[in-house]
Amino acid sequence: MSNELTSFFKNIGNFGYKAYKDCIAGFAFIGETASAYAYAVRHPTKIRWKETLYYMDNCGSDAIPIISVVGFLVGFVLALQGVVQLERMGAKFMVLDLVILSVFKELGPIMSAIVATGRAGSAFAAEIGTMKVTEEIDAMIVMGFDISRFLVVPKIIAMMIVMPILTIVGNISAIIGGIFVNYVQLKISIPESINIVLQVLTITDFMQSIVKSIVFGGIIACVGCLRGLQTKNDSQSVGRSATSAVVTSIFILAVADTVITLIFCLFQRGSLL
Amino acid sequence: MKKIIEVKNLSIGYDDRTILKNVTFSVNEGEILFIMGGSGTGKTTLLKNLMGLAKPFDGKILINGNDINMVPTDVKRAIQRTIGITFQDGALFGSLSIGENISLLLEEYTNMTKKQIREVVLQKLSQVELEEYVDYYPSEISGGMRKRAGLARAMALNPKILFFDEPSAGLDPITSAGLDRLIYKVGRELNATVVIVSHELDSAYSISDRTIILEKRLMGIAEMDKLDTILKTTKNEWVKRFLERDGLSRKSI
Numbered sequence: 001m002s003n004e005l006t007s008f009f010k011n012i013g014n015f016g017y018k019a020y021k022d023c024i025a026g027f028a029f030i031g032e033t034a035s036a037y038a039y040a041v042r043h044p045t046k047i048r049w050k051e052t053l054y055y056m057d058n059c060g061s062d063a064i065p066i067i068s069v070v071g072f073l074v075g076f077v078l079a080l081q082g083v084v085q086l087e088r089m090g091a092k093f094m095v096l097d098l099v100i101l102s103v104f105k106e107l108g109p110i111m112s113a114i115v116a117t118g119r120a121g122s123a124f125a126a127e128i129g130t131m132k133v134t135e136e137i138d139a140m141i142v143m144g145f146d147i148s149r150f151l152v153v154p155k156i157i158a159m160m161i162v163m164p165i166l167t168i169v170g171n172i173s174a175i176i177g178g179i180f181v182n183y184v185q186l187k188i189s190i191p192e193s194i195n196i197v198l199q200v201l202t203i204t205d206f207m208q209s210i211v212k213s214i215v216f217g218g219i220i221a222c223v224g225c226l227r228g229l230q231t232k233n234d235s236q237s238v239g240r241s242a243t244s245a246v247v248t249s250i251f252i253l254a255v256a257d258t259v260i261t262l263i264f265c266l267f268q269r270g271s272l273l
Numbered sequence: 274m275k276k277i278i279e280v281k282n283l284s285i286g287y288d289d290r291t292i293l294k295n296v297t298f299s300v301n302e303g304e305i306l307f308i309m310g311g312s313g314t315g316k317t318t319l320l321k322n323l324m325g326l327a328k329p330f331d332g333k334i335l336i337n338g339n340d341i342n343m344v345p346t347d348v349k350r351a352i353q354r355t356i357g358i359t360f361q362d363g364a365l366f367g368s369l370s371i372g373e374n375i376s377l378l379l380e381e382y383t384n385m386t387k388k389q390i391r392e393v394v395l396q397k398l399s400q401v402e403l404e405e406y407v408d409y410y411p412s413e414i415s416g417g418m419r420k421r422a423g424l425a426r427a428m429a430l431n432p433k434i435l436f437f438d439e440p441s442a443g444l445d446p447i448t449s450a451g452l453d454r455l456i457y458k459v460g461r462e463l464n465a466t467v468v469i470v471s472h473e474l475d476s477a478y479s480i481s482d483r484t485i486i487l488e489k490r491l492m493g494i495a496e497m498d499k500l501d502t503i504l505k506t507t508k509n510e511w512v513k514r515f516l517e518r519d520g521l522s523r524k525s526i
Contacts, residue, residue, distance in 0.1 A: 051368075131366075131367075134362060134367070135360040135361070135362070135364040136364050136365075136366055136367070138324075138326055138360065138364065139358065139360060139364040139366075141325075141326060141353075142324045142325070142326065142353050142358050143353065143354065143358075143378060144350035144351070144353045144354040145381070
């Protein structure tokens, strides 16, 4: 067998083994976190609320400006593109309907989640990774502290609370972008546009946005913390963990988005596709 | 004398690489044991195994008769709570003040009121002469202070076992001597069994009851006795060179 072929199979083997180890570590982490989360639900006074509020402030209120701007621009661009395409079918006055449904069902939660991954997910990985390098994690373990309860649960709770709020802010900003295009290009008045929003938006669409954002918040926090805890004892590894947290989160967010969308389709239409 | 820590036929290392093989020793109640040796001999790895942070390849570590690698997690955590640890740089939690670093343990493991906790925190900090820094954050104090604050945190629950990883590393001789005095005083006050991993011969001469010297070539213990006795009786050439700083003097240069 040639060297190239041997090396090819070796690389496949290494990749498979790494993926297997990653899965085992992921399942172990999910198990520990679920147990710590259940404990937190049973004993709410034991939750580290000071840290939870700190992360809510840090990952929530500080992200509102960027989410608002990105949301507005997405809504604006979507409406601009929509007008051109819908005009060909003589349906340009439905452009706001397009923005509302796209944003509430898909774009809003995923857009907010990607921004939050870049801000919070990487920050969680870097923070826990640095604690690992400075032996703070070792100190916690030896003191008998449950790492999941102390470090992971406050971040998950914070993200699961702030993500729906950020998503709603992003969604509203996107609709404002759509209303702006409606007003400038189609000369539809603002009260009339608001009326369209109220007619088109259903509770199910709204709930879809909220459910997705809560799940996404949990995913971002879990992946950030997992990658942080997997950091090795050197500073380069902290950077790698932060990058890996973002990449892994985005992949899992896409998978989770698909699954939730299919579930909503099943409930709304009675079939998956 | 009661044996608090017993290490039996221990083999340890990283990944697949063995660093120490068949190591056996014990530490008595109230004893101060130094673990010394050259770089890469496995001192810190041994300490991590004693703390329960790493699993040995083979052998047993008994703390008060309990094998820390065989007991259930909750029992292991309970054992770990009887141990106070100071890491190289203190390993204080950066997001908490010095006082909060100490009170965290008391909040978790005792039923003390906030007022009582504050009193204990100030008392522990006064033992390491840091009471005025109670509200400072670790990043706002010096390396030596961080180590002393780490010692105060290690003492929070009045542990019966204290582990130190390179307590004098990076400190000037006066601060280092002060820290040695403090470790000795605290160890005696708590009647604690103290294990110190260090390169500092002066510290070992000053406060150790016994010293273990690890040698890379042997992958194990080269000598184990009082440091004076080792110096007088050792036939191990490497240990002689280690204790005499390889015969280095101004003249020899």
